[in-house]
Ligand SMILES: CC(=O)SCCNC(=O)CCNC(=O)[C@H](O)C(C)(C)COP(=O)(O)OP(=O)(O)OC[C@H]1O[C@@H](n2cnc3c(N)ncnc32)[C@H](O)[C@@H]1OP(=O)(O)O
Ligand SMILES: O=CC(=O)O
C-alpha cells in the first residue's frame with residue numbers, strides 16, 4: 327500500500343510512505359483517530375513552543391546568561407509534591423536503553439535490568455519503515471508474542487519470564503514526521519510516536535499491572551512540559567482512563583531546562599514520576615546555549631566528565647529537586663560498551679563502576695546502561711548504595727547542601743583542546759552521520775556507543791572552536807581551512823584504516839562528509855544534526 331487517508335470532521339491525515347500489512351495494523355482506526363485529534367489540537371502549539379526557544383536563544387546570543395525564572399519563584403518556594411509513583415516504577419535502579427529493532431527489543435527486555443527504555447530518539451534513525459516497525463515490535467513485546475530469528479545464524483529469540491518494565495521514549499518536539507501530513511502540513515514526530523504507542527498498548531499494559539509509560543526528551547521549558555501534560559490528559563480522557571494513568575519521566579538534558587526543573591515537575595504533577603540526567607545532550611546544550619560566550623568554550627570531548635563542576639552541580643540539583651517533590655532522580659549513560667578481550671573489558675567495567683558510583687553516591691535512584699554486558703556491573707553498584715529492602719534513594723534529600731547557584735551550573739570547564747581530539751570528533755561525526763542517514767541511529771565507535779547526542783557534541787565543538795578561533799595545544803588556530811584539511815585527511819583514515827575501501831564505497835560517506843562540513847563551517851549553529859540530516863533519510 328502506498329497511501330492511506332484518514333479524515334476527521336475538520337481535516338485529514340495523509341500518509342505518504344509505503345505501509346505493509348503488519349504496519350497497517352498499527353495504523354488501526356483507533357490509533358489514527360487519536361493521532362488525528364492530537365495533531366489537530368496540539369500541533370499548532372508546537373510551532374509556538376519552538377519559536378519561544380528561538381527567542382530565548384537570541385537573548386543568550388546577545389550576552390544574557392540563563393538563570394532561574396523570577397516569575398515562578400512562588401512555585402519553587404511552595405509546598406507541593408507530585409501525584410505519586412506506581413509500584414512498577416518504584417525500583418528503576420538499572421535501565422537499559424536501545425533502539426526499537428526487533429532483536430534489540432527482545433534482548434533488552436530479557437536483560438538483567440529493571441526497565442527497558444525503547445528509544446525513538448537519540449539512538450534511532452527515524453526512517454518511515456523504522457518508525458512503524460518499531461511500533462509493531464513494541465506492540466508484540468507488550469503482548470508477549472514477540473519472536474525473532476536471525477537470518478544470519480538462525481538464532482531464535484523469545485521473551486523470558488518477567489521481562490523488564492517498558493518505557494517508550496518518543497521523539498523530541500523539534501522532529502517532524504514527513505510521511506504524515508494534516509491539512510497539507512507535516513506533523514510532529516513526537517505525536518506520532520506517542521499516539522501509536524499509547525493507543526496500541528495501553529489496555530495490555532494496564533492489564534499486566536504496568537501502564538503507558540513514556541520518556542520525554544530534549545525539553546527546554548515548563549511550557550513544553552505543560553503541553554505534554556495536556557496531550558497526556560487528552561489521551562486519557564479519550565479512552566476514559568483516570569487522570570495520571572500515563573506516567574512520564576522527563577530528561578533534563580538542556581541548559582534552559584535545568585533552570586526550570588521545579589516548574590517542570592509542577593506543570594506535570596499528575597503525570598510525572600522522575601527526571602533524568604541526559605548528560606550527553608546536556609553537554610551539547612551547554613555548547614549550543616552558550617555558543618556566543620567565549621569564556622565557556624568546552625575542551626576536548628573526552629575530558630568533559632561528570633566530575634566536572636558544572637555537571638556535578640546539575641546531577642546534585644536534579645536529585646535534590648526531585649526528592650523534595652517526591653519524584654525519582656535518574657542518572658544517565660556512561661557511553662562505554664563491552665570490549666572484546668578480557669583485559670580490555672576489565673578496564674571498561676572499572677570505568678563504568680566509577681561512573682555509576684559517582685551517581686549512586688550523589689543519590690540517584692537509578693542509572694542507564696547501553697549494553698546488556700554492563701547490567702550486572704551497574705546493578706552491583708546501585709545495590710550497594712540503595713541498600714537491601716529499599717526500592718530507591720528517594721529519602722536522600724541533600725538538605726544540608728549549599729544551594730546550587732546559576733554560576734555553578736554554568737561554570738566554565740577547563741581542559742585541553744587538541745588536534746587529536748579535533749580529528750577524533752571529525753571521524754566520529756562523519757561515521758555517525760553516515761550510519762544515521764543509512765538508517766542506523768546507534769553505532770559502536772572506538773569502544774563507545776555513539777548516538778545523536780554524543781555526535782552532536784563532536785560536531786558542535788568544532789563549530790564553536792572555529793567561531794571563537796581557539797588555539798589547539800600544539801599552537802594551531804582552529805579555522806575553517808584547518809577543519810577542511812583535517813576532514814579530508816580523516817576521510818582517508820576512515821577509508822583506508824578503519825572501514826576498508828569496499829565498505830566505504832558502498833556506504834554514504836560522500837553525503838555524510840558533505841553534511842558534516844556544511845554543519846561545521848556554517849556561520850549559524852544548526853539546531854540538530856538529525857533535522858539537517860532528515861532530508862537524506864528515505
Ligand atoms: C545519549 C543517549 O541517549 S543514551 C541512550 C541511547 N543510546 C542507546 O540506547 C545505546 C544502545 N546500545 C546500542 O545500540 C548497542 O549497544 C551498540 C550499537 C552501541 C552496540 O551494539 P552491538 O554492536 O550489537 O554490540 P554487540 O555486538 O556487543 O552486542 C552483543 C549482543 O548484545 C545485544 N545488545 C547490545 N546492546 C543492546 C541494547 N542496548 N539492548 C539490547 N540488546 C543489546 C546485541 O543485540 C547482541 O545480541 P546477540 O548476541 O543476540 O546478537
Ligand atoms: O538522552 C540522553 C543523553 O544523555 O542525551
Ligand SMILES: [Mg+2]
Pocket residue numbers: 448543544577579604606607779
Ligand atoms: Mg539525549
